[in-house]
Amino acid sequence: MTVRKGLVGAVALTALLALYVWQIGTRSFALVGTGEPVAVLIGLAVLLVPALAVGLIAREWQLGLTVQRMADDLAGRGELPVDDLPRSPGGRIDREAADSAFVSARTAVEDAPDSWAARYHLAFAYDAARDRRRARAALRDAARLYRAAGRTEG
Known part of the structure; x- marks a missing residue:
């Protein structure tokens, strides 16, 4: 099995996101834990950004995995799209x-x-x-x- 560069990059970026979420999460919970109304609001507001990021990344992973399964299915049937369109000398498709x-x-x-x-x-x-x-x-x-x-x- 060959490891694709795109997969390695996606895993690396997801790992960095996990580190970011963990760092932001611990600080946000610390703010919420103070009990101060302003700190609690800031802590909850700061949690929204990583929560949104995690949701979007999960959605992209789901799409990527499904697209790979579709490609495998089409390849098994010999129906994958073929990139045989003519190109310019610079590599752009005609x-x-x-x-x-x-x-x-x-x-x-x-x-x-x-x-x-x-x-x-x-x-x-x-x-x-x-x-x-x-x-x-x-x-x-x-x-x-x-x-x-x-x-x-x-």
Whole structure:
């Protein structure tokens, strides 16, 4: 099994977040423990930031793990998106080719709106067209459909 650089980075950042939450949490609880009304309010307010961060990180980990399971599932069926679009000498994907790939991916989603695999392919078509926001939204939709289909195990 190969360890991916992205996974190592994500684990490292999550560990740093855990250290941050622990440090902020101990200081916040110390403020709350004083019993002083202003200190208690500050302590509770300071706890909101790490709580929000933990929630967002947990959501991203869930998405990442689901996307990996989807990729493994598609790879097992030989249906992973293939990055074979022509590129400029600088490495950018040719815009016309990306637009053409996007049209076929969008049509596949229109033909099968409940297909997580079609939305997964649409996400990569959005990414090739340099629309990262919509690519991420399509991946979230694909993950939601994947989980709804009960495909949560590897």
